[in-house]
Amino acid sequence: MPGDLDYKGYLKLDQLLQLQQPLADPPSHDETLFIVVHQVFELWFRLLLHEIDKIFALLDDGDVIESERLMRRLTSIVRLFIPKLSVLETMLPSDFIQFRDRLKPASGFQSVQFREIEFASGLKDRRYFGMFKGDAEATARLERRFAEPAMWDHFVGLLKRQGYNVEGEESQRRSIVSIYNREGDHALRILCEAMIEYDEMFSLWREHHVRMAQRMIGSKPGTGQATVESTYGKPSAMGSMGVDYLTQTLTKKFFPILWAARTEM
Template identity: 40%
Template sequence: MDENKSAQFGGVTTGGHSSLDYNSYLMVEQLKTLQVCQSEPAHHDEPLFIIIHQTYELWFKLIIHELDLVLDLMKQGNVRRATHFMRRAVAIMRLLVQQIHILETMSPTDFLGFRHKLNPASGFQSSQFREIEFIAGMKEERMLMHFKNDAVAFVDLKKRFDAPTLKDEFYALLRRHGFSLPMPESQGADLAEDPKVLAENIALEEIRVKELCRLYQEDQLGELHDLAETLIDIDELIALWRTHHVTVVERIIGFKRGTGGSEGVAYLRSTLVKRCFQDLWSVRTALT
């Protein structure tokens, strides 16, 4: 993908007109019509709930836009530009971790005033959140089932599920720089617990981690090291977002079940250990 072209953002239609102004360029009037409350009469706090989710989704759209370019730049071997755009995605994620706290100004009783109107809509159905996870390398096929009633989102996500991840492209880039990063053959679920297979996988992981330690030991690998650190940044920020989100959720709904049918806080807590770049985390332990 060309740095100046994007499949996700339409081309310029109004550029160059002398009538172009701030509101028409940004379609502010249209934007202001997109907050439609389900409560009747509209509960005072529902616009907060809608706008916070909409702004998340807008930033998710931009993160996906940046990560798509990063994937291409890694493929081209342009480490400096890939790092540049990863840093932008990281800066946005940093903001998104903080943004969730605005919801702490909504009391549990105020949320109960309109929560029943939201059923069965749920964060489970944020296809862009799932897309970011898939791009980063956190792929769980069962997550696709939440989109079985949304054909467009399902097809797009399935494509993303089958596509190379940031980790795949980063490892391919490192291999072109002479790194030996052996991966296990793809294995069926039945083999996953086989002690022989487990031992082989651990041995391969040790080789990869030892190789990746070089990023942190050899000065001439500085550019690749900086790119690796942005991957750790993204992983850390997704984990932090999960921690902040689950804490705010507990503060507002306690241990009630989620509108998406999960156990709520208990489910969200189970996701806190997820990591995309496990080898890069293991490097920290292996370094002497």
């Protein structure tokens, strides 16, 4: 009965708090920190995907105001990622090394939800499928995100229905610039700002993550090394692993046309 539901039952805390199970032998104090921080990230990733799907529906309905409000929610979540990494940065490299070997080849690189967020936000890259070969559920999730329209497609669809010319990237960029004109659509302008802010915040997280990785492991290979190699083919094609790989991701942008339009404003 609903009346019987208490805090613990509603949040399924008994199950949730059973899920932190360190592997290091002998035990390593900071492994619990490492597990909790990663699990918390995955929960936030789950929420991001939930919000992204809602934004897609709102954009398709032409609801600019609500899309903008939830877009700002995405940014608020991603903004939280940055100080959360600082919690992990209280760990010493020498403490991390005590349990790091047990992680191989597990790495945030293998986070399906992270890749779903990238795909849904516009960064679709088939090379990332390689590492999920043995995982049918993960592959199906990624296939769905890969096939579905991404954030930019939903946004461009909304512009088209409002009469903007969006045939090709050149027209899209010009339409964005016109939205920023004094007589342009105010609500759309605010939505564009919310989108670029989400994109910017994500880049800032990438930046902090690579610095943190460097601080923790220097130029050692990442724990996802084997999968990076099988995903990207020869390391020489994509640079070396670990921090070098992460550095290459720093130029990624969800909405390159929004960024390109800034030059013309």
